[in-house]
Amino acid sequence: xxxxxxxxxxxxxxxxxxxxxxxxxxxxxxxxxxxxxxxxxxxxxxxxxxxxxxxxxxxxxxxxxxxxxxxxxxxxxxxxxxxxxxxxxxxxxxxxxxxxxxxxxxxxxxxxxxxxxxxxxxxxxxxxxxxxxxxxxxxxxxxxxxxxxxxxxxxxxxxxxxxxxxxxxxxxxxxxxxxxxxxxxxxxxxxxxxxxxxxxxxxxxxxxxxxxxxxxxxxxxxxxxxxxxxxxxxxxxxxxxxxxxxxxxxxxxxxxxxxxxxxxxxxxxxxxxxxxxxxxxxxxxxxxxxxxxxxxxxxxxxxxxxxxxxxxxxxxxxxxxxxxxxxxxxxxxxxxxxxxxxxxxxxxxxxxxxxxxxxxxxxxxxxxxxxxxxxxxxxxxxxxxxxxxxxxxxxxxxx
Amino acid sequence: xxxxxxxxxxxxxxxxxxxxxxxxxxxxxxxxxxxxxxxxxxxxxxxxxxxxxxxxxxxxxxxxxxxxxxxxxxxxxxxxxxxxxxxxxxxxxxxxxxxxxxxxxxxxxxxxxxxxxxxxxxxxxxxxxxxxxxxxxxxxxxxxxxxxxxxxxxxxxxxxxxxxxxxxxxxxxxxxxxxxxxxxxxxxxxxxxxxxxxxxxxxxxxxxxxxxxxxxxxxxxxxxxxxxxxxxxxxxxxxxxxxxxxxxxxxxxxxxxxxxxxxxxxxxxxxxxxxxxxxxxxxxx
Numbered sequence: 001x002x003x004x005x006x007x008x009x010x011x012x013x014x015x016x017x018x019x020x021x022x023x024x025x026x027x028x029x030x031x032x033x034x035x036x037x038x039x040x041x042x043x044x045x046x047x048x049x050x051x052x053x054x055x056x057x058x059x060x061x062x063x064x065x066x067x068x069x070x071x072x073x074x075x076x077x078x079x080x081x082x083x084x085x086x087x088x089x090x091x092x093x094x095x096x097x098x099x100x101x102x103x104x105x106x107x108x109x110x111x112x113x114x115x116x117x118x119x120x121x122x123x124x125x126x127x128x129x130x131x132x133x134x135x136x137x138x139x140x141x142x143x144x145x146x147x148x149x150x151x152x153x154x155x156x157x158x159x160x161x162x163x164x165x166x167x168x169x170x171x172x173x174x175x176x177x178x179x180x181x182x183x184x185x186x187x188x189x190x191x192x193x194x195x196x197x198x199x200x201x202x203x204x205x206x207x208x209x210x211x212x213x214x215x216x217x218x219x220x221x222x223x224x225x226x227x228x229x230x231x232x233x234x235x236x237x238x239x240x241x242x243x244x245x246x247x248x249x250x251x252x253x254x255x256x257x258x259x260x261x262x263x264x265x266x267x268x269x270x271x272x273x274x275x276x277x278x279x280x281x282x283x284x285x286x287x288x289x290x291x292x293x294x295x296x297x298x299x300x301x302x303x304x305x306x307x308x309x310x311x312x313x314x315x316x317x318x319x320x321x322x323x324x325x326x327x328x329x330x331x332x333x334x335x336x337x338x339x340x341x342x343x344x345x346x347x348x349x350x351x352x353x354x355x356x357x358x359x360x361x362x363x364x365x366x367x368x369x370x371x372x373x374x375x376x377x378x379x380x381x382x383x384x385x386x387x388x389x390x391x392x393x394x395x396x397x398x399x
Numbered sequence: 400x401x402x403x404x405x406x407x408x409x410x411x412x413x414x415x416x417x418x419x420x421x422x423x424x425x426x427x428x429x430x431x432x433x434x435x436x437x438x439x440x441x442x443x444x445x446x447x448x449x450x451x452x453x454x455x456x457x458x459x460x461x462x463x464x465x466x467x468x469x470x471x472x473x474x475x476x477x478x479x480x481x482x483x484x485x486x487x488x489x490x491x492x493x494x495x496x497x498x499x500x501x502x503x504x505x506x507x508x509x510x511x512x513x514x515x516x517x518x519x520x521x522x523x524x525x526x527x528x529x530x531x532x533x534x535x536x537x538x539x540x541x542x543x544x545x546x547x548x549x550x551x552x553x554x555x556x557x558x559x560x561x562x563x564x565x566x567x568x569x570x571x572x573x574x575x576x577x578x579x580x581x582x583x584x585x586x587x588x589x590x591x592x593x594x595x596x597x598x599x600x601x602x603x604x605x606x607x608x609x610x611x612x613x614x615x616x617x618x619x620x621x622x623x624x625x626x627x628x629x630x631x632x633x634x635x636x637x638x639x640x641x642x643x644x645x646x647x648x649x650x651x652x653x654x655x656x657x658x659x660x661x662x663x664x665x666x667x668x669x670x671x672x673x674x675x676x677x678x679x680x681x682x683x684x
Contacts, residue, residue, distance in 0.1 A: 066404075129410070200681060200682055201681060204681065204682075210682060211681075211682050212682045212683075213680060213681075213682040213683050214682075215682070282400075282402065283402065283403050284402055284403045284404075284405075284409060285402055286409050290408065290409045290410040291407060291408040291409070291410065292407055292408070293407060293409060294407065295402070295403065295404040295405055295407075295409060296402060296404070297401075297402055297404050298402070299400065299402075311409070313409065317409075317410070318403065318409075319409075319410065319411045321411075321415070324415075324416045324469075324472065324513075325512065325513055325514035325515070326514050327416055327419070327513060327514045327624055327625050328514060328624055328625050328627075328629055329419070329578075329581075329624040330581070330624065330627075330628075330629040330630075330634070331414075331578065333629050333630065333631065334631070337681070338680045338681050339678045339679065339680045339681050339683075340678075340680055341629065341630065341677060341678070343629060344629070360677065361679075361680045361683070364680040364681075364683075367407070369407040369408035370408075372407070372408050372411070373408045373410065373411055373412055374412050374414070375411070376412075376414045376415050376416050376418070376419050377415075377416050377514075378411060378415065380406060382406050382407050382408070383406035386406065
């Protein structure tokens with residue numbers, strides 16, 4: 001087994017917003033005793049307790065996105081596990097189960113958004129920079145993933161499914177063997193392809209459906225999902241377990257980098273400690289990969305449903321080169337998965353010409369960070385483009 | 400415990416402006432050595448003096464303007480080297496001195512320095528010298544690809560860079576592979592030019608185009624990232640228009656100057672092409 005289960009922390013911090021959308025309502029208050037799998041937050045998504053214990057606080061606490069979010073703090077003690085009853089498969093029920101189990105895709109979106117017709121499912125098995133949680137899941141639980149995928153296909157009536165795996169990954173062989181009996185599931189090998197998280201590019205590239213701007217792949221009959229969600233669907237259907245655990249890659253300057261199974265709400269400091277602690281002085285802790293991830297100002301932030309990795313950097317890994325002028329090399333233009341002009345957006349946003357930014361579709365930027373990664377001038381493109389987006393929003397609000 | 404926070408990305412590629420410039424200079428070293436081998440001391444003097452004047456001019460101007468000195472990025476050295484390579488070996492040494500100083504002062508500094516300039520400084524320097532002292536800038540012989548051995552050592556070379564077409568191509572292959580110059584411009588212009596020449600009845604002039612000067616022009620000068628458009632379609636359009644302009648220049652002008660003026664004229668169109676080829680984002684209509 002590649003995935004190592006780590007010790008449950010003494011205290012978990014479960015934010016009531018682990019998805020794109022509004023904060024859920026808290027169903028518990030200080031002093032309540034909760035058990036594993038108990039519903040503690042409800043709203044757009046459901047949030048369950050990952051441990052048994054006593055609620056010690058319900059307050060705004062640091063969140064991996066950098067904001068403070070209303071969170072439930074639970075002090076653990078051993079308790080009994082509460083379960084969702086395993087159910088039979090039928091369209092209405094699996095939709096209900098996905099919702100009841102609180103399954104969230106790594107990009108913060110629900111797996112099923114519409115009730116429209118779906119004919120293709122694309123399962124993204126590629127990993128973001130330096131991370132390997134999808135690969136580890138495929139190596140450890142290939143049959144569970146295929147089960148989850150087949151359940152989803154049956155529910156939505158999809159005729160075919162693609163599993164996208166990087167070339168050279170061990171998981172390629174494992175998943176191909178696993179899907180031999182299923183002629184409608186195809187495993188596709190792809191060169192290391194970044195950014196993996198943009199649904200519309202994946203739908204275009206693999207399901208051959210061009211998704212118009214402002215639409216989601218579901219509008220064209222495609223679901224773009226993830227390995228983690230397939231596993232979560234299996235867990236919910238067969239074990240009755242809601243989404244209370246997450247496979248997270250711990251990488252960088254840690255004692256033993258590996259893929260670990262973590263209780264949602266575990267502070268990242270605890271996860272790093274369970275992986276042998278930091279080797280050297282940690283300077284940066286990044287959640288979700290070195291390129292698209294967010295640097296954390298505290299190791300008290302919890303692992304949430306969208307967390308895929310934790311990366312620890314020491315001083316020697318950190319880029320501090322001052323930016324030079326743009327030389328118009330257009331590497332960012334070649335690299336942009338959306339087809340934007342990052343260097344022009346940078347120039348216009350930097351000089352506060354927000355109308356020009358809007359003309360150049362600044363709102364379409366997915367902030368994957370590739371432009372800033374390749375930039376030979378080391379320009380902080382993403383930072384300035386974010387500023388530009390903010391400026392465009394203010395400009396539009398004042399009109 | 401305090402941690403550093405910064406916007407993404409948290410790793411960056413190894414490439415930098417410095418590496419792009421010095422890498423391009425390294426790609427020009429084989430042809431530089433071949434030129435010194437073929438022309439001897441005059442070539443060495445021209446190359447050394449031009450590079451030194453370019454660097455000194457940049458230091459003086461940037462110092463006088465109280466701006467940060469960016470000699471380390473190699474841009475001034477590259478401009479000096481490119482200008483030296485397109486000189487005839489017989490030129491009096493004061494000519495490239497004036498050329499190098501002019502190339503740094505006017506097309507580079509006045510137009511805003513690396514990244515914002517409109518015309519390629521080395522080409523502007525060349526055009527200025529050609530207009531001012533046409534007789535001194537003339538070459539003693541004209542390269543004409545006669546046999547296979549001319550590809551490696553062109554004995555009829557009139558300018559330093561024409562010493563060996565193969566070595567220019569070797570350096571060119573390196574910069575194209577590393578994307579230090581724009582592939583779309585270089586390939587579209589070269590292929591179209593070679594295809595069109597026989598079609599429009601200029602096939603007899605092909606041996607003049609398969610020379611070091613042209614390869615330097617099409618790969619290192621025309622495809623220079625600063626002066627070419629940035630959009631993907633725009634770079635193709637630029638290469639296609641450049642091939643057309645070179646053909647027209649070849650018909651009316653001398654072979655090497657024609658190419659230089661064609662590139663300079665295309666530099667003007669670069670922002671216009673960019674403006675009209677802005678791509679729609681994915682899924683856009």
